[in-house]
Amino acid sequence: MAAPLPKRIIKETERLQNEPVPGISALPHDDNARYFDVMVEGPGGSCYEGGVFNLELFLPDDYPMTAPKIRFLTRIYHPNIDRLGRICLDVLKNNWSPALQIRTILLSIQALLGAPNPEDPLNEAVAKQWKENQAEAIKTAREWTALYATAKK
Amino acid sequence: MDSEDEVNSVVSSVDVGMDDDDSSVDFGADSDVEIDDHYQDDAAFETQEKDLMPKKKAFEVDYRVYSPEDIQKQQDKQVAEVSTLLEQPHEITAILLRFGRWNKERLIEKYMDNQEEVLDKAGLGQDVYKSPPRIDPPRIFTCDICCEDGPHESFALKCGHRFCVTCYRQYLFQKIRGEGEAARIKCPGDGCNRVIDTKSLDLLVTSDLTDRYHELLMRTYVDDKENLKWCPAPNCVYAVECGVKKRDLNKVVPTVQCDCHHSFCFGCTLADHQPCPCSLVRRWLKKCEDDSETANWISANTKECPRCHSTIEKNGGCNHMTCRKCRHEFCWMCMGVWSEHGTSWYNCNRYEEKSGLDARDAQARSRQSLERYLHYYNRYANHEQSARLDKDIYHKTEKKMTLLQGASGMSWIEVQYLEEASRSLQQCRQTLKWTYAFAYYLARNNMTEIFEDNQKDLEMAVENLSEMFEKPTDQLAALKVEMMDKTTYCNRRRVILLDDTAKRLKDEQWEFNVELS
Ligand SMILES: [Zn+2]
């Protein structure tokens, strides 16, 4: 069923392993080289600091002509991420370019954690809170990070 | 079409009459009676008057239908015009116009202001036509898309982002076929804003995509123009031009008919929803979707006879039911006795608000609001369903009529009245359907009653005509004149209702129980 893996995906995977991006990891499944377990650390200084967020990433058949499918598995309080973990990010939609890579996407996602954008919301309720009472919103984001995104010891 | 012309003429004359006492608010119900008399007495005179002063009715808007060729010509003409002004070849001008979303004046102004900036933003750089685009011969380099080293043929725009031709073509395939883009496809380079010009596209696009690509280029022209819209009918290639703007949509329901016969609203491109303004249509459809479970049972095709409780199935559009078992005649909509429906007692369309006393507590109020919604939804859904059933019956009749043509000695032309009657039924039911969504949002006052009277008259006319369709086929030939009369009457009632509603919408006389958004 599976077609041979394109060179592009092999190369990207190798590079992710050999030159990892700090605070980010992406590991393909043994039985499906197009499916990755992703881990992103909350950026320092943000309300997600200290959190470790799990995501799933899938490279569709027409990748890289279309963007990877990616979503958060860990619950997160963020105006551009909805309850299902879907992410509102331009490079995953209109601004996707086949010259972009998994690593650039993951970096963009990490950057999004550092700079939530309530003006382009995916999660209306969170975005509303973010605009009306930012201090409260940031507090909730911290609480959720501690609650859901901190490895239980 | 004779009958329709007659209808038009009647209303034009009504317009004249009404304009005289524009200030009086409650002319609706009474003047309706006058219109009727007037019409019957002076039909011939009306036609003359109409010829003298063709007047548009309040619910009609000006529009024009264009074929793909017309659209292409319009585009070419504008390109040629602007091309001379900008002193740029057609190719470049076309890209600039698409980039400027076909706003000629603004483009020219900006271009005169800062030529280089405009060219650059449109992805044309400065020297795009010094050296024409070309595919470069095979060589070894790593293509950033496939990661292969080649040797492979490659292509790069002036920005220098080079990819192998295979990847470039796949990219264009995805954009054109997958995403339906054409006018503003950008260089695949990461973050690069350069738009791929038409010459480069012609070079790269494979022959199987050329047609689609040119079609899309044309589409963007229509999409970019506020006064142009594609006909939403499946496979229809026409576009319609109409001057009604978005901001006018609370005052007018701009209904247009494409040359493919599809009637649709220019404002929201949904099927004809007169007399209900777009924003109420949106609201209503959303509500129906949200409440679909509550309302689902209504669309069932069977009910019980209110007298003997045997099961009755509805298989025509007509609401006049006769129980096979006990011969009880009743109304499918309200389950009331039918004999009351043909008279001034007809009250089937009106929702009677229960007195405030019954609705003291929240539960009672919520039950009441559900009842109210169901009243309107019931009738809305019923007309939708009936229109379908009427059509079925018509198709059956049509077949029989063909067989009967020989026997009855009637020609094909002579049986056209059936077609007209059927079309009128569909159209009137479509209108009736939306009158119920409209009425649901009407605040109750004197004008509501005028509206309900008009609605009632149209509904009675429609049920009368619908009932004739259910007569055995061998009787239909003898009913020709009566059927034609009833068809004319239906059309006339529809025009009266739409005209009155549209006038009051335009003058912002209606009071709604919600904000028009
Ligand atoms: Zn390539």
Ligand SMILES: [Zn+2]
């Ligand atoms: Zn580029």
Ligand SMILES: [Zn+2]
């Ligand atoms: Zn059409």
Ligand SMILES: [Zn+2]
């Ligand atoms: Zn509309």
Ligand SMILES: [Zn+2]
């Ligand atoms: Zn019965």
Ligand SMILES: [Zn+2]
């Ligand atoms: Zn009834």
